[in-house]
Amino acid sequence: MPSSVLSHQIAAQSIGRIPPCTILSEARAAEIEGLAETILAEIGVNFTDNPAALARWQEAGAEVQGERVYIPRGLARRLCATAPASFVQQAVNPARSVTIGGGKPVIAPVYGPPFVLDPVEGRRAARFGDFQMLVRLAHASEAISHAGGTLCEPTDLPLETRHLDMLMAHALLSDKPFMGSTTDPERARDSVAFARTLFGLEGDDLPVLLSALINIGSPLSFDATMSECLEVYAGAGQACVISAYAIMGATAPVTVIGTLAQALAEVMAGTAYAQLVRPGAPVVFGLYANALDTKTGASIFSSPEMTQLTLAAGQLARRMGLPYRAGGCLTAAFEPNAHAGYEAANSLWASQLAGVDFMLHGAGWLESGLVASPEKFVLDTDQISATLRQYDGLQSASGDPLASLREVGPGGHFLGAEETLREGEARLWKSAVLEDRTHDAWEAANRPDTVWHARQCVNRLLDASQPPSLAPERRAALEAFVARRKKEIAGL
Amino acid sequence: MPSSVLSHQIAAQSIGRIPPCTILSEARAAEIEGLAETILAEIGVNFTDNPAALARWQEAGAEVQGERVYIPRGLARRLCATAPASFVQQAVNPARSVTIGGGKPVIAPVYGPPFVLDPVEGRRAARFGDFQMLVRLAHASEAISHAGGTLCEPTDLPLETRHLDMLMAHALLSDKPFMGSTTDPERARDSVAFARTLFGLEGDDLPVLLSALINIGSPLSFDATMSECLEVYAGAGQACVISAYAIMGATAPVTVIGTLAQALAEVMAGTAYAQLVRPGAPVVFGLYANALDTKTGASIFSSPEMTQLTLAAGQLARRMGLPYRAGGCLTAAFEPNAHAGYEAANSLWASQLAGVDFMLHGAGWLESGLVASPEKFVLDTDQISATLRQYDGLQSASGDPLASLREVGPGGHFLGAEETLREGEARLWKSAVLEDRTHDAWEAANRPDTVWHARQCVNRLLDASQPPSLAPERRAALEAFVARRKKEIAGL
Numbered sequence: 001m002p003s004s005v006l007s008h009q010i011a012a013q014s015i016g017r018i019p020p021c022t023i024l025s026e027a028r029a030a031e032i033e034g035l036a037e038t039i040l041a042e043i044g045v046n047f048t049d050n051p052a053a054l055a056r057w058q059e060a061g062a063e064v065q066g067e068r069v070y071i072p073r074g075l076a077r078r079l080c081a082t083a084p085a086s087f088v089q090q091a092v093n094p095a096r097s098v099t100i101g102g103g104k105p106v107i108a109p110v111y112g113p114p115f116v117l118d119p120v121e122g123r124r125a126a127r128f129g130d131f132q133m134l135v136r137l138a139h140a141s142e143a144i145s146h147a148g149g150t151l152c153e154p155t156d157l158p159l160e161t162r163h164l165d166m167l168m169a170h171a172l173l174s175d176k177p178f179m180g181s182t183t184d185p186e187r188a189r190d191s192v193a194f195a196r197t198l199f200g201l202e203g204d205d206l207p208v209l210l211s212a213l214i215n216i217g218s219p220l221s222f223d224a225t226m227s228e229c230l231e232v233y234a235g236a237g238q239a240c241v242i243s244a245y246a247i248m249g250a251t252a253p254v255t256v257i258g259t260l261a262q263a264l265a266e267v268m269a270g271t272a273y274a275q276l277v278r279p280g281a282p283v284v285f286g287l288y289a290n291a292l293d294t295k296t297g298a299s300i301f302s303s304p305e306m307t308q309l310t311l312a313a314g315q316l317a318r319r320m321g322l323p324y325r326a327g328g329c330l331t332a333a334f335e336p337n338a339h340a341g342y343e344a345a346n347s348l349w350a351s352q353l354a355g356v357d358f359m360l361h362g363a364g365w366l367e368s369g370l371v372a373s374p375e376k377f378v379l380d381t382d383q384i385s386a387t388l389r390q391y392d393g394l395q396s397a398s399g400d401p402l403a404s405l406r407e408v409g410p411g412g413h414f415l416g417a418e419e420t421l422r423e424g425e426a427r428l429w430k431s432a433v434l435e436d437r438t439h440d441a442w443e444a445a446n447r448p449d450t451v452w453h454a455r456q457c458v459n460r461l462l463d464a465s466q467p468p469s470l471a472p473e474r475r476a477a478l479e480a481f482v483a484r485r486k487k488e489i490a491g492l
Numbered sequence: 493m494p495s496s497v498l499s500h501q502i503a504a505q506s507i508g509r510i511p512p513c514t515i516l517s518e519a520r521a522a523e524i525e526g527l528a529e530t531i532l533a534e535i536g537v538n539f540t541d542n543p544a545a546l547a548r549w550q551e552a553g554a555e556v557q558g559e560r561v562y563i564p565r566g567l568a569r570r571l572c573a574t575a576p577a578s579f580v581q582q583a584v585n586p587a588r589s590v591t592i593g594g595g596k597p598v599i600a601p602v603y604g605p606p607f608v609l610d611p612v613e614g615r616r617a618a619r620f621g622d623f624q625m626l627v628r629l630a631h632a633s634e635a636i637s638h639a640g641g642t643l644c645e646p647t648d649l650p651l652e653t654r655h656l657d658m659l660m661a662h663a664l665l666s667d668k669p670f671m672g673s674t675t676d677p678e679r680a681r682d683s684v685a686f687a688r689t690l691f692g693l694e695g696d697d698l699p700v701l702l703s704a705l706i707n708i709g710s711p712l713s714f715d716a717t718m719s720e721c722l723e724v725y726a727g728a729g730q731a732c733v734i735s736a737y738a739i740m741g742a743t744a745p746v747t748v749i750g751t752l753a754q755a756l757a758e759v760m761a762g763t764a765y766a767q768l769v770r771p772g773a774p775v776v777f778g779l780y781a782n783a784l785d786t787k788t789g790a791s792i793f794s795s796p797e798m799t800q801l802t803l804a805a806g807q808l809a810r811r812m813g814l815p816y817r818a819g820g821c822l823t824a825a826f827e828p829n830a831h832a833g834y835e836a837a838n839s840l841w842a843s844q845l846a847g848v849d850f851m852l853h854g855a856g857w858l859e860s861g862l863v864a865s866p867e868k869f870v871l872d873t874d875q876i877s878a879t880l881r882q883y884d885g886l887q888s889a890s891g892d893p894l895a896s897l898r899e900v901g902p903g904g905h906f907l908g909a910e911e912t913l914r915e916g917e918a919r920l921w922k923s924a925v926l927e928d929r930t931h932d933a934w935e936a937a938n939r940p941d942t943v944w945h946a947r948q949c950v951n952r953l954l955d956a957s958q959p960p961s962l963a964p965e966r967r968a969a970l971e972a973f974v975a976r977r978k979k980e981i982a983g984l
Contacts, residue, residue, distance in 0.1 A: 013517040016748075016800065018845070021513070023886070025505040035893060043894070046902040068902065123931070220902035250907055253896045254916045255889040256508075262897055294907075294916035298928035303921040304881035308508065312886075332927070334934060338942040339926045341833020342875055349841045353510070367931065383834055389796035394515070394804075397747040401527060402535070404745045405754055410538040410560065410712035415742055415786075424746045424786035429795040434831045435824070436790035439615070439859060442826060450830040 016394025020318070020355030023311050029319060035261035036268060039220070040071040045269040049224035056276045071269065079272035085321045087282040089208045089239060092198060093175035093468060098145050100239065100284060101323030101357045104391045107384055108148035109138050110328070110364040111213060113372040116152055117335065119455055123371060126152035130372065132169050134364065137374060137458065139174035140465035143381040143388060144363060149179030149213060151364070152372040160489050163187040164482045167194045171478055175468035180210040180238065185228035188212065190485055192236045197477050208282055211239040213360070215288070216266045218244055218251040227273070234274040234281035241325050241358060242270035243286025248305060250292045256308050263287055264316050271322065284358050285317035286325040290368070299368040301330045302346030314354030327351025328361025329380040332368045336376045336451050340366060344380060352387050375454035378461065382433045389429055398423070433457040508886025512810070512847030515803050521811060527753035528760060531712070532563040537761040541716035548768045563761065571764035577813045579774040581700045581731060584690060585667035585960060590637050592731065592776060593815030593849045596883045599876055600640035601630050602820070602856040603705060605864040608644055609827065611947055615863060618644035622864065624661050626856065629866060629950065631666035632957035635873040635880060636855060641671030641705060643856070644864040652981050655679040656974045659686045663970055667960035672702040672730070677720035680704065682977055684728045689969050700774055703731040705852070707780070708758045710736055710743040719765070726766040726773035733817050733850060734762035735778025740797060742784045748800050755779055756808050763814065776850050777809035778817040782860070791860040793822045794838030806846030819843025820853025821872040824860045828868040828943050832858065836872060844879050867946035870953065874925045881921055890915070925949040
């Protein structure tokens with residue numbers, strides 16, 4: 001076991017916290033790293049429709065044939081060394097800035113669903129109103145430390161300017177950090193310009209104001225949209241979450257070892273490229289993973305293979321000295337039912353044990369990411385709130401740990417013990433959403449189900465949530481920027 | 493970190509398996525062990541209505557005052573040393589004998605619910621027909637390695653002879669190992685005599701034919717029923733699962749540290765007592781735990797405190813060299829809904845990470861243990877089947893791990909790759925019960941929910957299940973034994 005991993009485990013133990021889980025031996029991890037170097041050198045990586053990228057690679061010492069880049073052994077790893085092990089992403093409210101890679105996971109909501117599960121209308125195309133509501137939920141949820149990006153696709157808005165409306169909603173409805181657009185490099189530039197305006201910052205040395213999801217076209221391919229968006233964000237010193245998109249059996253091999261080697265090679269290529277664009281550009285080692293049922297085509301989440309991938313990739317990220325993105329509360333379920341509960345909990349556990357630093361899809365995800373659900377959102381954040389208590393470690397007793405037992409004695413009970421009355425409620429985690437009545441009381445209340453409780457919780461959160469305050473001149477500047485860009489885009 | 497724990501972790505890593513999680517540092521574990529010794533020496537343990545037990549303790553060197561036993565520091569631990577680190581519990585089908593403490597968890601179903609959730613009648617008192625059906629499910633489920641004991645209380649049978657009917661059902665409907673009665677020492681003796689008859693064994697040196705759940709009257713009390721049942725089983729060399737019954741805030745302190753110290757003291761007292769009865773008697777270090785919402789009285793499962801308890805007690809059990817019982821698929825939910833899914837998965841993860849050796853309540857538990865559910869049973873076993881794959885470790889690729897990637901190349905896909913076609917289906921775990929169709933196909937099928945799928949799975953399992961074969965003379969001997977005992981009991 002590498003000594004850094006061991007010391008991490010001992011540090012976690014000393015405060016009674018669950019340490020990141022290491023399932024790869026030193027030899028196995030080194031084997032996978034060797035396979036990744038072989039992939040980069042012998043199979044290569046495509047950078048399509050981006051001659052500038054190919055030129056950068058050639059200049060750095062790679063061999064370029066057509067759109068294929070062959071990266072000699074050792075080169076990618078050397079380039080990756082300038083990426084920082086952690087970084088702060090600023091929030092407009094400085095108290096809500098987050099450290100990604102700081103030992104405690106930063107949690108963001110679901111990203112990208114074109115549909116929502118509406119309590120009244122059922123499953124339907126997502127609208128801007130849903131997007132705004134999900135941003136408000138992210139703003140109001142204590143367990144959510146990062147408001148994410150495309151919480152759902154506002155399909156009722158024109159594609160060409162949708163990113164501007166989403167950025168505006170993030171700025172007006174939340175004061176947590178958020179993500180920029182990666183659907184087009186022009187929209188990435190808009191995102192950076194928007195963030196500059198929001199924070200009132202100019203110049204070339206921006207702090208990290210945005211993170212951006214750079215999905216690799218697995219296997220081993222960066223299309224022009226992604227490589228150019230990466231150039232925009234890395235070039236501006238903004239954070240790229242460079243994510244292998246590993247669907248075992250479809251975009252990755254059916255073996256865990258093969259998938260790990262491929263994902264590592266992909267993230268190394270992307271990270272190295274970000275460093276070629278701007279040495280020191282912050283990068284997150286990303287993994288999105290599910291398996292394909294090769295018979296039916298269904299998505300399989302939270303299976304043992306997914307757990308192994310998630311844990312092992314976390315080890316590989318730590319060995320590279322990069323923050324790690326993985327997991328979330330993933331499920332293939334269509335509704336927040338038992339299926340969703342089992343799978344979401346499984347993938348949340350795998351993420352936590354993997355030592356995840358940036359957890360995208362932390363809340364609200366259904367149907368393999370096709371659907372966002374506010375009710376699932378609050379069920380997930382409730383579970384995450386329990387998970388996060390782990391990072392507080394084992395609470396000490398105040399004073400003699402045997403005090404209440406001495407008071408109560410053998411055969412007694414602790415209900416009236418002084419310690420129970422003084423500390424019981426504060427000490428013990430309690431769900432904010434799950435049923436907690438007796439069966440009789442539940443029957444008398446017409447047997448409300450978990451989703452009903454979740455809906456009440458959504459309404460409570462939205463009712464109680466305070467919109468953030470944004471300085472009027474900032475808001476005016478943002479509005480002017482968006483109005484100008486919309487006009488320009490319409491004129492094209 | 494103790495070197496034994498470390499070597500365990502490295503061994504697990506070398507095959508790519510999730511190692512047991514250690515959250516207590518050496519210093520913290522030693523502190524808790526010290527507190528447990530203090531409890532035994534200064535607060536003491538009650539053995540009520542059992543003068544023979546008090547006499548045994550006095551003879552062993554403890555100080556007895558009334559029904560309270562004060563165990564001098566070091567005595568309990570010395571006595572515990574004769575309990576084995578692992579043992580084999582025989583099944584009537586030798587291929588189904590299990591090693592408890594052998595590194596892979598032995599999984600048993602829910603134990604004790606007085607109610608069942610009937611798909612037609614709803615929640616109602618459990619009947620013998622339910623018990624038989626649950627035993628058949630346990631027999632048929634691959635993930636279940638131990639048929640358990642009182643899978644539900646057959647409340648339609650007379651209490652005095654119910655245990656005989658349950659034993660008979662275990663013998664006729666399953667060939668997996670099972671548990672004896674602990675509701676009365678006479679019934680414990682019946683259980684041992686029944687097992688002798690089933691296995692056709694006499695004499696004093698029985699192999700382990702039965703395990704028995706000895707619930708401690710926490711805090712720190714063994715009533716006559718439990719201490720005398722323990723005497724029967726330990727005296728016959730049968731396995732006692734000696735379980736602290738830790739409801740934080742009710743039967744245990746509200747602090748994790750206090751609860752751990754109390755539970756350790758309790759299990760040490762019970763284990764030491766079993767060794768006083770018969771040195772070498774097999775014992776399992778048991779923990780049942782939930783927290784009490786000290787405001788509403790509701791049970792809280794799978795909270796961070798429960799996870800910490802489960803993990804830390806596993807470490808304490810390993811340090812004592814005893815097999816460990818904990819967890820299961822626990823939940824307070826009334827139905828197999830999202831609430832149940834999250835909580836069951838959480839407590840399954842905690843159990844697995846704790847290095848559990850004997851997992852009671854592995855399948856079918858609802859409503860804090862008040863209700864057994866066949867549908868929840870198969871949902872849980874489905875999840876357990878995924879968990880158990882962990883114990884196979886990381887599968888190697890057959891041949892070159894990069895073969896399919898070389899075949900497919902950057903930008904390709906693996907759907908038609910030779911490795912995918914050859915191995916995809918066999919390699920990737922797949923749920924046997926959760927929905928796996930597209931949303932359209934699901935809608936067309938009238939949107940069946942998880943419970944509907946589970947019910948089909950129950951029916952498939954029961955239809956396909958082959959009853960075990962029992963030699964006719966054994967069956968006749970069992971029937972004669974039961975008939976004789978029923979007559980004797982009726983005559984009392």
